[in-house]
Amino acid sequence: MPMGDGYVLDGHKWFTSNGSIADFLIVMAVTDPDAHRYQRASMFLVDADADGVEIVRDVATMEHPADSFAKYGNHAEIRYHDVRVPREALLGAEGAGFLIAQQRLYPGRIHHCMRWLGVSRRAFDMLCEYALLREAHGSKLADKQTIQNWIADSVAEIQGCRLMTLHAAGLIDAGDEARVEISALKFSAAKVLHDVIDRAVQTHGALGISGDSPLSQMYLAARFARI
Amino acid sequence: MPMGDGYVLDGHKWFTSNGSIADFLIVMAVTDPDAHRYQRASMFLVDADADGVEIVRDVATMEHPADSFAKYGNHAEIRYHDVRVPREALLGAEGAGFLIAQQRLYPGRIHHCMRWLGVSRRAFDMLCEYALLREAHGSKLADKQTIQNWIADSVAEIQGCRLMTLHAAGLIDAGDEARVEISALKFSAAKVLHDVIDRAVQTHGALGISGDSPLSQMYLAARFARI
């Protein structure tokens, strides 16, 4: 809320990434509730130790359980109690919060897909290597038709996503926003990520869900990707 | 079987496309049972009215039911009883049957995918048009989330296949056989073809399975594509 020469921020936020170890926080707050929905919010830079900022706790997730925050980073629950910030704390113009977020999120989406493709590919390689190594019921896993079907499906799905990513990136380079292409890519790539990792986990059996293999951590991250 | 200056062909073949209306038949027959499996068979040109060629019947299929042969063409069951052909009836070298078939089938596979993409795209367009036209339970089909999910899935799947087709075609143009790429593409494209048509049929309801819409014939052809 605008007040005097600055703003007063009030609110309650879950899942602020790295919020509990940050020096400053980026806060998106409604500055004009009556404006068009795309112009209602603004972004602010807030010192993490400003008066009224309460880091309530780190929220545990599947991927980052409560005991692992030191290792992996965290998602903070934060309350803002009448936090006063000066006019200069504004990021961009007042009311530009939504726009700034979209500008960052759109390219961000394709970057997610690129990383997911890398993880999918690594899970696929692990699937193939283990299938050639491991025997069950008298033959290698790689000789079982179920595993062969999984490999064929994974090859096709990863290839489709890879080409969609390159195509969308090409459009962006050419000055297009590629909104439809990136939207189609995003949910496809998140599904491929999950499916390929899931097959790799199943191929590895108990090893696949153990902390001895990176697949278990990949599987948790893949669930997050589909949200 | 080689005999004297020519060959004697014996056998029984189902699903010879257009066999009952053809002037000549292309027969693939084992000429050397002891050769490597890729060099066992040869191809022959055989006159459809040669002695010993018996066109048993046209085999009805889902796509081309018995009563529609005149309209759509057919798949013949043919018996070959001691059919004598001269040496010149050989297509290519003796033992080259498998090789010739592969040379034709590999590019043939990508042509199938290209046509399937066109059909998938037409079914998708029909889905979208009908969803904008038709109301049910007080709103347009296009406003139902189920239909919107189908549209999003179809866009992503068609796009993935389209790019895989262009990519494989580019490899072929560059002199590569693109075997892995075409294999991955073929079963993906056949699945997309079925899934998109199936959603379009469901969107159209009873109209979609009636002869009043091309979708019903597309659906049958799509089942054939997945064999």
Add this chain to the structure above:
Amino acid sequence: MPMGDGYVLDGHKWFTSNGSIADFLIVMAVTDPDAHRYQRASMFLVDADADGVEIVRDVATMEHPADSFAKYGNHAEIRYHDVRVPREALLGAEGAGFLIAQQRLYPGRIHHCMRWLGVSRRAFDMLCEYALLREAHGSKLADKQTIQNWIADSVAEIQGCRLMTLHAAGLIDAGDEARVEISALKFSAAKVLHDVIDRAVQTHGALGISGDSPLSQMYLAARFARI
């Protein structure tokens, strides 16, 4: 529309089962457009040769293509032009059309599921028999893991549907309408029907989509079931 001592029926209907060979037609028509939506319509018995009844044509469907009407029955398109029927033509009370339809459709739904289970079971038996008979690439189809997976999935799905059918039928016998149970059963059974037949078709290859096997006709009927 009520008129004098009777009613005048006007309308256009597609997919009247066996309409073109029937002696009388059952017509559902709005008799009070301002009533509650469940009391708007009434049912009438109408002579097929009454003045104003025009049997436009038989509508071809996937399952019953245009050339097969004599064999399989048909779905007629019918126009009603100012067809006058006496008060006695009413089936039940005025405004009871929806109720009568529901009374017939609810038990009808479970009968559909019972027949579908029988068809699913037959397709499953054909799958198993053919898998034991047919060899490909040096071993029986029954020895391929893909086929074994299909058999296991089919067993579980048919068993689940069979028990859901018995359970719902038991509730009905005990006086319950079992609406939730029958709704859940209906879409599950239609999906199982399609999936089991689809696997049986795939196992049979080209034979499965030919008129030489009942599977092709089952496949078409299964698409109809999912509408």
Add this chain to the structure above:
Amino acid sequence: MPMGDGYVLDGHKWFTSNGSIADFLIVMAVTDPDAHRYQRASMFLVDADADGVEIVRDVATMEHPADSFAKYGNHAEIRYHDVRVPREALLGAEGAGFLIAQQRLYPGRIHHCMRWLGVSRRAFDMLCEYALLREAHGSKLADKQTIQNWIADSVAEIQGCRLMTLHAAGLIDAGDEARVEISALKFSAAKVLHDVIDRAVQTHGALGISGDSPLSQMYLAARFARI
């Protein structure tokens, strides 16, 4: 290996449930490598502090990450170095190891399914409650068709599994081993467990993958169930 009046056990085992906090261990070891595969192994009771028993470590899993052993139990990696046990350490007859394991595992499988059904049901209840509570884009989640589809699918799948469990349990009570029924039930129930929880997680969004909801722990356990 039999030796003198007793046996000497040698080996390396991963995933011994609760192995690191147990007072005794049950060891399955080959006692006659030349016997029929079902009579090769025997079971032994071994003191956890016997000479030669080395508890190497607890193996972390998705469900029980390294830092949570105190809370959740664990899966130990254990080495057996020339562990000598007397004849009385045998559980049952020599060579009966496989038989004993099967006798325990068969009923064990249906107990798993019973617990999974309970968990599936709880996840389903959470899905429904949250869908009624939470609004997005101007309406309740419960009003979105995607969520309604998930609810319908979940109802049907849970119902099918519940009836299959009751049916198999009835067969067991009647003296049957119900092997086919339990096998079909096991993989079906594990899939339903995963699918229902996955839908509940998705409905809850970020809350669903956070430690604030039991769904995240359910999701991990469900992956374990499908191994």
